[in-house]
Amino acid sequence: MRLVVVGNGPVGQRLVDAVRERDSDRRWQITVLAEERYPAYDRVALTSYLGGRTAAELGVVPAGCYDDRDAVLHLGDPAAAIDRAARTVTTAAGRVVGYDALVLATGSAPFVPPLPGADLPGCFVYRTLDDLDAIRRCMAWARTGIVVGGGLLGLEAVGALHGMGLDTQVVEMAPRLMPVQVDEAGGHVLRRHIEALHVTVHTGTRTERIEPAGRGLRLVVAGGEPLEADLLVFSAGVRPRDALARDAGLARGPRGGVLVDAACRTADDAVYAVGECAAVDGMTYGLVAPGFAMAEVVADRLLGGPAQFPGADMSTKLKLLGVDVASFGDAHAATPGALELVYSDQVAGTYAKLVVTDDARVLLGGILVGDASAYASLRPLVGAELGGPPERLLLPAGLTGATPDLPAAAQVCSCHAVTRADLVTAIRTGGLRDVAAVKACTRAGTGCGSCVPLLKRVLTECGVTPSRALCEHFDHSRAELFDIVRVTGIRTFSQLVAAHGRGRGCDLCKPMVASILASLGGGPILAGEQAALQDTNDHFLANIQKDGTYSVVPRIPGGEITPERLIVIGEVARDFGLYTKITGGQRIDLFGARVEQLPAIWRRLTDAGMESGHAYGKALRTVKSCVGQTWCRYGVQDSTTLAIDLELRYRGLRAPHKLKGGVSGCARECAEARGKDFGIIATEAGWNLYLGGNGGFTPRHAELFAPDLDTGSLVRTLDRFLMYYVRTADRLQRTAAWIEAMDGGLDQLRRVIVDDVLGICADLDAAMAAHVASYRDEWADTLADPERVGRFVSFVNAPAEHDGGVAFVTERGQPRPARPGERVLIDLEVVRR
Amino acid sequence: MRWTGVCAYTALLPERGVCALVEGGQVAVFRLHDGSVRAVGNHDPASGVNVLSRGIVGTRGDVPTVASPLFKHVYDLTTGRCLDDGAYAVPVVPVRVRDGRVELGSAA
Ligand code: SRM
Ligand SMILES: Cc1cc2nc3c(=O)[nH]c(=O)nc-3n(C[C@H](O)[C@H](O)[C@H](O)COP(=O)(O)OP(=O)(O)OC[C@H]3O[C@@H](n4cnc5c(N)ncnc54)[C@H](O)[C@@H]3O)c2cc1C
Ligand code: SF4
Ligand code: FES
Numbered sequence: 040m041r042l043v044v045v046g047n048g049p050v051g052q053r054l055v056d057a058v059r060e061r062d063s064d065r066r067w068q069i070t071v072l073a074e075e076r077y078p079a080y081d082r083v084a085l086t087s088y089l090g091g092r093t094a095a096e097l098g099v100v101p102a103g104c105y106d107d108r109d110a111v112l113h114l115g116d117p118a119a120a121i122d123r124a125a126r127t128v129t130t131a132a133g134r135v136v137g138y139d140a141l142v143l144a145t146g147s148a149p150f151v152p153p154l155p156g157a158d159l160p161g162c163f164v165y166r167t168l169d170d171l172d173a174i175r176r177c178m179a180w181a182r183t184g185i186v187v188g189g190g191l192l193g194l195e196a197v198g199a200l201h202g203m204g205l206d207t208q209v210v211e212m213a214p215r216l217m218p219v220q221v222d223e224a225g226g227h228v229l230r231r232h233i234e235a236l237h238v239t240v241h242t243g244t245r246t247e248r249i250e251p252a253g254r255g256l257r258l259v260v261a262g263g264e265p266l267e268a269d270l271l272v273f274s275a276g277v278r279p280r281d282a283l284a285r286d287a288g289l290a291r292g293p294r295g296g297v298l299v300d301a302a303c304r305t306a307d308d309a310v311y312a313v314g315e316c317a318a319v320d321g322m323t324y325g326l327v328a329p330g331f332a333m334a335e336v337v338a339d340r341l342l343g344g345p346a347q348f349p350g351a352d353m354s355t356k357l358k359l360l361g362v363d364v365a366s367f368g369d370a371h372a373a374t375p376g377a378l379e380l381v382y383s384d385q386v387a388g389t390y391a392k393l394v395v396t397d398d399a400r401v402l403l404g405g406i407l408v409g410d411a412s413a414y415a416s417l418r419p420l421v422g423a424e425l426g427g428p429p430e431r432l433l434l435p436a437g438l439t440g441a442t443p444d445l446p447a448a449a450q451v452c453s454c455h456a457v458t459r460a461d462l463v464t465a466i467r468t469g470g471l472r473d474v475a476a477v478k479a480c481t482r483a484g485t486g487c488g489s490c491v492p493l494l495k496r497v498l499t500e501c502g503v504t505p506s507r508a509l510c511e512h513f514d515h516s517r518a519e520l521f522d523i524v525r526v527t528g529i530r531t532f533s534q535l536v537a538a539h540g541r542g543r544g545c546d547l548c549k550p551m552v553a554s555i556l557a558s559l560g561g562g563p564i565l566a567g568e569q570a571a572l573q574d575t576n577d578h579f580l581a582n583i584q585k586d587g588t589y590s591v592v593p594r595i596p597g598g599e600i601t602p603e604r605l606i607v608i609g610e611v612a613r614d615f616g617l618y619t620k621i622t623g624g625q626r627i628d629l630f631g632a633r634v635e636q637l638p639a640i641w642r643r644l645t646d647a648g649m650e651s652g653h654a655y656g657k658a659l660r661t662v663k664s665c666v667g668q669t670w671c672r673y674g675v676q677d678s679t680t681l682a683i684d685l686e687l688r689y690r691g692l693r694a695p696h697k698l699k700g701g702v703s704g705c706a707r708e709c710a711e712a713r714g715k716d717f718g719i720i721a722t723e724a725g726w727n728l729y730l731g732g733n734g735g736f737t738p739r740h741a742e743l744f745a746p747d748l749d750t751g752s753l754v755r756t757l758d759r760f761l762m763y764y765v766r767t768a769d770r771l772q773r774t775a776a777w778i779e780a781m782d783g784g785l786d787q788l789r790r791v792i793v794d795d796v797l798g799i800c801a802d803l804d805a806a807m808a809a810h811v812a813s814y815r816d817e818w819a820d821t822l823a824d825p826e827r828v829g830r831f832v833s834f835v836n837a838p839a840e841h842d843g844g845v846a847f848v849t850e851r852g853q854p855r856p857a858r859p860g861e862r863v864l865i866d867l868e869v870v871r872r
Numbered sequence: 873m874r875w876t877g878v879c880a881y882t883a884l885l886p887e888r889g890v891c892a893l894v895e896g897g898q899v900a901v902f903r904l905h906d907g908s909v910r911a912v913g914n915h916d917p918a919s920g921v922n923v924l925s926r927g928i929v930g931t932r933g934d935v936p937t938v939a940s941p942l943f944k945h946v947y948d949l950t951t952g953r954c955l956d957d958g959a960y961a962v963p964v965v966p967v968r969v970r971d972g973r974v975e976l977g978s979a980a
Contacts, residue, residue: 090961091953202960204915237920511932543887543905545930546939571887575926575941583941587921835890836878844922
């Protein structure tokens with residue numbers, strides 16, 4: 040018998056597989072007619088094609104499927120007409136194929152709204168590999184893109200354009216994104232997440248027409264400014280491809296689709312329809328899973344079975360642009376009397392809604408945005424008696440015990456909205472052994488990195504002793520590597536990784552080894568091979584900003600500055616067009632410098648006697664001071680002088696993390712010294728020394744280490760404290776965490792650096808003396824070396840050019856980086872000029 | 873394939889990148905430890921900024937990589953794929969060294 044399948048999408052292919060599986064005595068000879076050039080591929084994973092997966096990798100046709108004469112596949116030859124009386128299908132190429140059973144699996148087509156200009160070059164749809172190839176060709180020059188349609192597929196297209204580096208905007212007619220899946224409040228949270236990626240979102244916006252604009256397109260919208268972009272993708276829904284069936288006189292569902300019964304059969308016994316083109320009892324399904332279920336039903340029927348389409352769960356959970364979105368059951372509370380419970384965390388950017396029956400006893404559905412980890416446990420509960428108050432389901436799974444101060448629902452990583460419960464689940468289910476695995480699995484810790492210490496803690500609480508290994512290239516901790524370098528005399532990364540590690544390093548171990556080499560007096564941080572180890576901040580001796588420009592912070596020891604230097608800073612800022620701000624560290628930060636401007640900026644600053652403030656380095660930042668005894672009526676010591684002396688003494692010291700100090704002239708503590716790694720507070724008798732404070736992610740007050748020290752003892756104690764820290768702390772471990780992790784804590788520290796129980800104090804003193812003696816200003820050093828100055832260009836082949844991707848707008852009289860929406864306009868101006 | 877010279881090979885520091893401007897596009901060019909060169913688009917899709925040439929070059933497993941200096945996404949310099957987030961990738965640009973010059977290829 041002859042089976043003809045029209046369409047070789049995922050569902051058409053599943054039908055062939057399912058028939059082959061069941062039809063062991065080969066009753067059916069199969070002919071598949073396919074419109075596309077490619078054998079069936081995983082359309083759900085289409086976007087990964089832009090990310091580099093090939094058509095072959097996406098393919099879903101089992102090897103050998105069409106090799107034998109029982110099954111043939113005709114690619115690139117769509118069915119053009121069905122003759123039901125003669126039981127034949129005629130293809131576009133004129134092939135005529137007879138059938139005993141015909142299965143339509145033609146899927147659906149993207150809906151392109153009938154707007155003037157919708158067919159202009161630069162307008163695309165997003166459904167097939169060919170569509171993506173066309174988009175990719177346009178990407179070669181396009182910089183900006185618009186997606187029309189903010190539904191599920193629209194946002195997927197947004198993610199793709201954004202991922203390919205386009206400044207992307209999305210235009211949705213409904214008042215919110217993903218109107219079908221999420222409600223208004225959920226849409227709002229989703230929107231905030233997406234805007235945080237610098238994607239511009241226009242909701243409630245109706246497109247009127249599209250016009251050519253230069254090389255790109257202009258989108259005219261109702262009642263608003265027109266939008267412009269180089270390319271446009273329509274993703275305004277899909278329409279079932281039912282034309283073949285319609286022309287053959289078969290009925291269609293109320294909203295289109297080939298009308299079939301629960302056996303997926305049309306009114307003609309020999310004709311079936313499956314997948315997105317089918318309207319089972321009038322209902323179409325835009326997801327792949329129901330289509331697979333239909334394919335199984337038809338395969339069963341073709342072999343005489345009784346299967347019926349069971350209906351399908353339209354629940355969806357996906358990650359769009361890195362944002363979790365899940366919607367299940369009666370998400371919009373359409374059931375009469377349904378109640379809604381909402382839990383929304385504005386800070387974390389999560390939103391959860393549960394829909395329950397009017398007596399709050401049965402779960403009907405829900406929506407989760409930002410954190411959909413509860414989806415797996417909630418969806419199976421739909422329709423079930425809850426047996427308890429529903430609100431307990433809203434909060435992430437209750438994990439009791441371990442650390443009372445870190446509840447399960449606590450957001451451990453605020454960058455990626457990962458809760459402690461998420462982490463515990465990931466660690467347990469994934470058998471995760473270290474921070475890197477936790478990062479890869481949950482994304483926690485991959486944003487600002489502030490939460491990494493907490494990740495370690497959660498790992499420990501889960502019974503995993505995190506490996507001390509820094510990364511895949513070294514099995515050692517930072518302290519061990521420090522000792523290896525110190526003892527062996529190895530002075531290059533290449534030697535170290537060859538002798539004690541593997542591979543060629545990464546962004547974790549290279550800067551760390553560079554820091555160790557620098558702490559051990561390895562010479563200028565940009566000399567020789569060391570240059571390649573530094574991250575961009577140390578490489579350019581400036582801090583990278585979100586738009587790829589840099590900030591410049593001259594050292595202003597103790598916050599004291601002469602009017603002349605202040606004027607020079609002002610002039611430099613003015614002449615180079617830099618945004619200027621007083622920092623939280625009593626100094627001045629100049630933002631928005633391009634790489635090629637840095638040497639000229641430093642030249643002006645160094646000529647006026649200033650030097651690098653190491654705002655970029657894991658090094659001493661500032662020693663904050665108050666005016667102290669010199670001016671203040673309460674001051675009991677000269678806090679400003681001490682702060683300046685200490686800042687100059689420790690400047691340039693490379694450390695596991697940044698270092699900050701403070702000196703206050705009396706117990707009123709105006710310098711906030713106890714919020715610093717080392718804080719000094721003047722007493723009538725001398726100085727109280729406090730150690731281990733910081734602000735930041737986990738603020739801590741420094742603790743009293745020694746009271747009433749004279750200046751000499753104070754400096755000696757500090758020398759040892761800092762050197763011991765530099766030698767033994769972990770990467771990115773500030774002094775507070777280091778002391779906390781030390782067996783015996785502050786008392787042990789006292790035994791080491793005051794009582795010298797380890798007998799290393801002389802060594803520590805000598806190391807600090809060597810540091811102080813060898814300090815050189817890195818800016819001046821770089822300026823003195825023409826070869827190094829030559830590295831400060833944006834383009835190796837066009838030193839006079841600068842990055843066109845950087846654009847500023849003026850706010851409160853100063854420049855700031857342009858936001859994406861503003862960028863489009865600026866770029867257009869540039870093009871017009 | 874059309875080849876455009878962008879700089880002398882010696883302008884590349886080992887395991888460091890430079891950026892070249894070709895036909896209005898930015899290409900990050902790297903010299904690896906073994907002396908070979910690799911080139912990918914300079915645009916970091918994760919941060920939306922043109923910075924990849926300023927990242928740290930290294931390896932993950934056997935794969936040569938660069939880590940974006942902004943949010944540290946690591947890209948495979950051979951395939952352009954982001955190894956930390958499958959949603960991202962950068963275009964790989966043909967590159968070769970001829971007579972001591974680094975040349976970038978583009979489809980003619
Ligand atoms: C500019 C400034 C904010 C301002 O406008 O005032 C600032 C800006 C940055 N801070 Fe800060 N911090 C600034 C004062 C502070 C302070 C206040 C202070 O020093 O008294 C704190 C709290 C005190 C502390 O450090 O404990 C502070 C706690 C942090 C932290 C959290 C550290 C922690 O232990 O949790 C980070 C993240 C990090 O270093 O890993 C950070 C990191 C950063 C970075 C370096 C983030 C980055 O990598 O881009 C910012 C870049 C600075 C730049 O580009 O120049 N910044 N930062 C301040 C510069 C001070 C200076 O003159 O050097
Ligand atoms: C970017 C994207 C992301 C998606 N993400 C998800 C997701 O996360 N989850 C999910 O469940 N679903 C998702 N979908 C939907 C899913 O891909 C579809 O539900 C699924 O592909 C339907 O399979 P199908 O075989 O019925 O139709 P299709 O995949 O559309 O295949 C139909 C095939 O028939 C061919 N055809 C049409 N007419 C003829 C003719 N006359 N003659 C011969 N051949 C013809 C077409 O060219 C096509 O190749 C996504 C879709 C896209 C585009
Ligand atoms: S800390 Fe004491 S000495 Fe310093 S400014 Fe404040 S009150 Fe005056
Ligand atoms: S809080 Fe986790 S990476 Fe920023």
